[in-house]
Amino acid sequence: MRKIIHIDMDAFYASVEQRDNPELKGKPVAVGGSSDRGVVAAASYEARKFGVRSAMPSSIAARKCPDLIFIKPRFDAYKAVSNQIREIFFEYTDLVEPLSLDEAYLDVTHNKMNMPSATLIAREIKSKIKEKTQLTASAGISINKFLAKTASDVNKPDGLFLIPPDQAEAYIESLPIERFFGIGKVTAEKMHKMGIKNGLDLKKYSESDLAIRFGKSGRYYYRIARAIDDREVNPHRIRKSLGAENxxxxxxxxxxxxxxxxxxxxxxxxxxxxxxxxxxxTLTMKVKFHDFQQITRSKTITKWIENENQVTSLYEELLTTFDTSDVKIRLLGLSISNLNHEIEETASYQLTLKF
Incomplete structure (x- = not known):
């Protein structure tokens, strides 16, 4: 049985800005562009009280909170703080899987401090982060990644929450389906129509039923409803895609x-x-229209996509899949996936198999 901690920094970008500029403390802050086309990258808790959220268009955020203060992102500063926090993680374990600059999983089943309690480790890490960066973090502790991630969101900000092994399944049964990590708004609405309001309702469906309705994700839903998540904390997480958008x-x-x-x-x-x-x-083109409706189009080829001519040829082909004669486009993006790094990683594992 594993001991997994999920550490999630509280309103990370906005908190760094408030720390570095004391005049911003206690005020509603949004990190992101303030123009009509801007998007909120992060919002302070003072701003969240007004309904301001990350990924929200700045124009909507400003209407929700007229006193909102927009700050341009300083990613170099956020990365520097993130590196400080990661150094603290490595004092306890090398099994650290960063999800982004502001959150990570830690497997402390066998830790460098020989501490038997994951909860005590999480408390120490939170304390050291506060001492070193003057920022707060929330921690979730449990037997797997899904439960630890769920737990870290319970008492935010500056929270610490444990889901013990003997309470894991009961906790999931009572959890509203909207709070399941990996279940978005659209899926939650679909589940509501099926009568699924919480984990207990989800458990009533067989694995095959969920697979029919939700595809591959259905099998994942079947397992997490029973508090089963066998994913290991992977310190060498492989990038799945690379892209750019405007x-x-x-x-x-x-x-x-x-x-x-x-x-x-x-x-x-x-x-x-x-x-x-x-x-x-695989090349994917992302298109967001003026009304925030979004579509994606993808094309997979047998050869590697590695030069400009290939990308141009592919996006020209993708453009033909929808009518561009009467559109209003606010965002475009291109990304590649099915990467060579993934293939190399798979091959290296295959070579070590013993028969």
Whole structure:
């Protein structure tokens, strides 16, 4: 039985800004662009009281909170703080799986301090983070990643919550389906129509029923409803995709405008691919319209996508899958997936199999 901790920094970007600028303390802060086309990257807890959330258009956030203070992101500063926090994690275990700059899983089943209690380790880590960075973190502790992630969200901010092994399944049974990690708004609405309001309702469905309704994800839902999650904490997590996107100050309405912007995005993507020695076999184009409706189009080929001509040819093909003659586009993005790093990782594991 594993001992897993999930550490999640509280309103990380906004908290760093409030720490570095004392005049912002206690005030509603949004990290992100303030223009009509801007998007909130993070919101302080003072802003969240007004309903401001990350990924919300800045124009909507400003209407919800007229006194909202917009701050331009400083990703170098956030990364520096993230590195400080990660150093603290490594004092306890090398099994650290970062999910982003502000959260990570830790497997402390066998830890460097030989401490028997994961809860005490989580409490120490929180204390050291506060001492070193003047920021607060929330921690969830349990027997697997799903439960630890769920627990870290219970008492935010500055929370610490344990889901013990003997209470895990009962806790999941009482958990509202909207709070299941991995179940988004659309899926939750679909489940509500099926009469699924919480984990206990979800358990009433067989694995095959859920697979029929939700595909591969259905098997995942079947297992987590029973508090089963066998995923290991992976310190060498492999990137699944690489991309670039742009939100425009004015809607794109002409095919020539769309192609020009896709060329710019393609150049950024190619540069990122070269810097990381990445190539892939699937190109995905993301399109968000003026009303925030979004579509994606993908194309997979047998050869590696690794140069500008290939990307241009593929996005031109994807453009033909929808009508661009009467559109208003606020965002375009290109990304590659089915990456060479994933193939190499799979191959290395295959070579170690014993028969």
């Amino acid at each position: 939100t425009f100050l004015h809607d794109l309405t002409q095919p020539d405008e769309i192609r020009k912007e896709l060329e710019n995005i393609k150049d950024i993507l190619i540069n990122r691919m070269k810097r990381s020695s990445t190539k892939g076999k």
